[in-house]
Ligand SMILES: NC(=O)C1=CN([C@@H]2O[C@H](COP(=O)(O)OP(=O)(O)OC[C@H]3O[C@@H](n4cnc5c(N)ncnc54)[C@H](O)[C@@H]3O)[C@@H](O)[C@H]2O)C=CC1
């Protein structure tokens with residue numbers, strides 16, 4: 001009999017990952033709070049967030065968490081970041097001790113500024129701490145669900161755990177690498193969403209590829225600056241979950257964060273833009289968390305800072321662009337500037 005995996009969260013990413021696991025011969029059960037989502041998957045074999053794609057009939061969904069995790073060798077947590085603590089609390093009641101936990105959510109928790117694996121570790125019993133592996137990378141659900149070639153990373157300090165998750169998801173359409181630096185992987189994934197909102201804003205203002213390249217390149221510089229301060233390895237930000245995910249999110253038609261930014265750049269308020277979104281744009285909440293963390297640690301994050309001010313302080317995006325362009329003059333590579341006292 002095939003092994004079972006429970007996917008916690010039947011949104012676009014949860015459904016795409018569920019299909020990958022189904023293709024890899026797992027019996028998959030999706031858990032979602034929304035009866036409507038569960039009915040779509042069970043009765044119509046679709047997820048309305050992923051139009052034009054028929055899901056495998058064997059993919060089952062439920063609103064009963066206990067039923068979903070019963071007998072599962074792994075649970076994949078893929079609810080929005082604001083729901084992870086609640087999902088983890090609920091999971092703590094029903095999870096069997098030897099179950100692997102995969103965290104596929106991208107964001108930082110508001111107020112605590114914790115990474116998602118840290119939130120899970122706080123709420124699950126202590127024996128799960130080493131069993132939490134982060135799965136992340138440049139991977140829009142809209143393409144994964146169509147089996148387009150995609151690369152992601154399974155991150156856990158424990159090599160065996162990372163490899164188990166690599167084996168679970170890897171196939172000829174989804175290539176999975178491992179990386180012990182879960183801190184860097186999670187921070188890259190969370191902060192790129194803020195820069196992607198910035199890329200959307202720039203596009204909504206009518207700016208083109210030059211501004212985009214500037215945002216991506218200077219964006220990864222400030223993501224790395226924050227990450228290294230918080231204990232990540234600098235090289236992780238040159239990889240799939242750093243630069244890779246930043247590129248895909250800043251440039252893709254599928255990105256929810258970029259789309260939200262575009263609406264704001266084109267003149268809508270944050271409330272109007274959010275009202276028009278069905279799916280989660282994680283960068284909004286993360287912008288607040290990162291603004292506060294950067295302030296606390298004294299880290300210079302000029303782009304994230306401007307995105308925060310546009311989102312939460314009604315700053316005119318054109319003024320933000322001007323302020324970014326007119327910052328004090330700098331050496332491009334700060335490590336070299338320090339080394340050579342430039
Ligand atoms: N959509 C994508 O292409 C990708 C998304 N992600 C990340 O995955 C996470 C989820 O994103 P999406 O699937 O796009 O979100 P979504 O907005 O499409 O769906 C979220 C789903 O979670 C459900 N939900 C909310 N709270 C829940 C709870 N406590 N228990 C169970 N279900 C709950 C909602 O009913 C909804 O069906 C986000 O952190 C996102 O950044 C990561 C990679 C790709």
Ligand SMILES: O=C(CO)COP(=O)(O)O
Pocket residue numbers: 106137138139140193196245248249254255256257258280281282
């Ligand atoms: O993380 C993603 C792709 O890797 C999805 O980004 P969006 O949430 O902006 O769609």
